[in-house]
Amino acid sequence: MFERTLYRSDMLKCALCQDAPCDAACGKLAPSSLLRSIWFDNEKGAAGRLPAQDPCLNCPGNCEAGCVRPGEVPIRKLIKRLRAEVAPQMEVPLPQDEERLWTDLCGVPLENPFLLSSSVVASTYDMCARAFEAGWGGACFKTVCSLDIHEASPRFSAIDGADGSIIGFKNIEQLSDHSAQENMDIFRRLKKNYPSKFILASIMGQNEQEWEDLARMCEENGADGVELNFSCPNMMEGGLGSDIGQVPELVERFTAAARRGTKIPLLAKLTPNVANMSPAAEAAVRAGADGIAAINTIKSVIGVSPHTYVSAPAVHGQSAVGGYSGNAVKPIALRFMAELGNNPLLKGKHISGMGGVENWSDAVEFILLGAGSIQVTTAVMQYGYRIIEDLKAGLNLYLAEKGIGSVKEAVGLALGSISATTDVLERDTVVYPKFHRDRCIGCGRCAISCADGGHQAIRLNAERRPVLDGRKCVGCQLCVLVCPQRAITSSGRRVAKKQQ
Numbered sequence: 001m002f003e004r005t006l007y008r009s010d011m012l013k014c015a016l017c018q019d020a021p022c023d024a025a026c027g028k029l030a031p032s033s034l035l036r037s038i039w040f041d042n043e044k045g046a047a048g049r050l051p052a053q054d055p056c057l058n059c060p061g062n063c064e065a066g067c068v069r070p071g072e073v074p075i076r077k078l079i080k081r082l083r084a085e086v087a088p089q090m091e092v093p094l095p096q097d098e099e100r101l102w103t104d105l106c107g108v109p110l111e112n113p114f115l116l117s118s119s120v121v122a123s124t125y126d127m128c129a130r131a132f133e134a135g136w137g138g139a140c141f142k143t144v145c146s147l148d149i150h151e152a153s154p155r156f157s158a159i160d161g162a163d164g165s166i167i168g169f170k171n172i173e174q175l176s177d178h179s180a181q182e183n184m185d186i187f188r189r190l191k192k193n194y195p196s197k198f199i200l201a202s203i204m205g206q207n208e209q210e211w212e213d214l215a216r217m218c219e220e221n222g223a224d225g226v227e228l229n230f231s232c233p234n235m236m237e238g239g240l241g242s243d244i245g246q247v248p249e250l251v252e253r254f255t256a257a258a259r260r261g262t263k264i265p266l267l268a269k270l271t272p273n274v275a276n277m278s279p280a281a282e283a284a285v286r287a288g289a290d291g292i293a294a295i296n297t298i299k300s301v302i303g304v305s306p307h308t309y310v311s312a313p314a315v316h317g318q319s320a321v322g323g324y325s326g327n328a329v330k331p332i333a334l335r336f337m338a339e340l341g342n343n344p345l346l347k348g349k350h351i352s353g354m355g356g357v358e359n360w361s362d363a364v365e366f367i368l369l370g371a372g373s374i375q376v377t378t379a380v381m382q383y384g385y386r387i388i389e390d391l392k393a394g395l396n397l398y399l400a401e402k403g404i405g406s407v408k409e410a411v412g413l414a415l416g417s418i419s420a421t422t423d424v425l426e427r428d429t430v431v432y433p434k435f436h437r438d439r440c441i442g443c444g445r446c447a448i449s450c451a452d453g454g455h456q457a458i459r460l461n462a463e464r465r466p467v468l469d470g471r472k473c474v475g476c477q478l479c480v481l482v483c484p485q486r487a488i489t490s491s492g493r494r495v496a497k498k499q500q
């Protein structure tokens with residue numbers, strides 16, 4: 001099986017530049033877009049775009065020399081591997097149309113399931129317009145309110161992955177700092193100039209009348225749907241945002257108020273800062289919501305300095321609990337997708353999923369767990385609107401390879417595999433790991449983890465290769481996860497425990 005992580009690890013020095021100098025230096029093709037496709041898990045999409053003639057034949061490597069880190073990114077090697085190793089694995093040609101991506105949000109057409117989520121990435125006319133031009137299906141605009149919003153500086157902090165990219169992101173931002181009237185002008189202009197794009201208006205009221213008035217105002221000014229922000233964890237005043245999402249009675253009351261104000265689709269955006277999301281989701285649906293959006297950010301603290309004793313972001317020596325987002329939160333978001341998707345009282349309701357989506361395979365996970373549309377913020381903040389190219393192309397190719405005719409056909413396909421509790425799992429067999437000696441470099445990481453975090457079933461032989469003691473192995477497969485060479489896989493074969 002093709003393993004993307006090893007390809008991506010070969011391009012860690014790539015800065016994913018704007019107007020990448022490698023493109024200008026090459027002159028024959030755009031290496032930067034191929035590299036981006038590798039980064040965003042769309043290697044097949046990259047391989048499918050390669051010209052028939054090997055573009056690197058007899059080439060001195062101007063692309064690598066012209067790189068902002070000259071010679072540090074093995075562009076030609078990566079292109080060669082796309083041609084030699086990835087292209088032969090393509091099961092279908094790259095789709096030339098985007099028919100499969102067409103879907104709808106509560107009956108309103110969506111040209112693809114990807115929307116910007118409500119945040120700074122969708123906070124002005126110009127930003128939304130550029131995102132639409134880049135190919136996003138719609139935008140959930142930064143939450144509109146009548147509060148006087150003033151933000152702190154700095155207001156973000158992050159946890160980096162080993163490759164230097166942001167994997168977890170904390171913000172202490174609140175809502176739109178434009179007046180509601182300014183935002184209504186933006187909605188009207190966006191709808192006029194981009195009639196096919198979905199304008200989802202996020203709102204937050206301070207009382208029932210405000211929820212009703214804001215919802216009505218958004219419909220009157222061109223919004224296609226309204227998202228009720230019951231989930232911002234960063235509000236200065238109590239009783240707003242996630243304080244509402246944690247109390248189903250308040251969710252019901254304010255959803256009903258918004259419902260009085262508008263007939264267009266209404267989504268309740270719920271907070272993950274709860275044990276279970278179903279009580280709030282059911283309350284929203286009882287009060288007339290057409291669907292649920294989730295997740296908003298998770299309350300968090302990042303990076304307590306051992307020197308200043310202040311966590312990040314530090315604002316004049318003080319910080320605050322703030323919302324965590326980005327790829328690190330995806331498992332938590334998926335857990336809520338599964339909860340909502342498996343709730344019979346929410347059957348038929350639209351779920352707009354978000355929390356950590358960076359690439360098409362992240363999006364597929366949300367869709368398979370019941371999300372009918374996908375929203376994104378943190379990945380856009382890190383990489384820009386251009387990620388939509390690989391989101392769409394990767395999803396389109398995945399659906400074509402699977403023979404799935406549309407996004408809608410894929411919604412919820414994995415829900416049956418998830419149980420909220422572990423009591424349903426079979427416990428009478430084990431699955432042993434399989435060691436691929438051709439890839440093993442003899443580092444012994446499997447043996448260390450098995451000795452200190454497993455069941456002492458692996459030892460290294462004289463050639464520094466792992467040897468498994470089947471009587472001790474419990475099939476936990478920790479070794480599969482820690483091997484830096486991906487040289488251990490699951491054997492896939494179940495063996496009855498009593499035969500061990």
Ligand SMILES: Cc1cc2nc3c(=O)[nH]c(=O)nc-3n(C[C@H](O)[C@H](O)[C@H](O)COP(=O)(O)O)c2cc1C
Nearest residue numbers: 117118119143171295296325326355356376377378
């Ligand atoms: C800087 C920032 C500002 C945000 N502002 C809002 C907001 O105004 N309204 C809202 O409903 N969600 C807001 N969010 C939450 C996002 O819309 C989204 O729910 C969350 O970040 C998870 O998605 P992600 O991992 O793709 O970022 C904000 C998130 C970030 C990072």
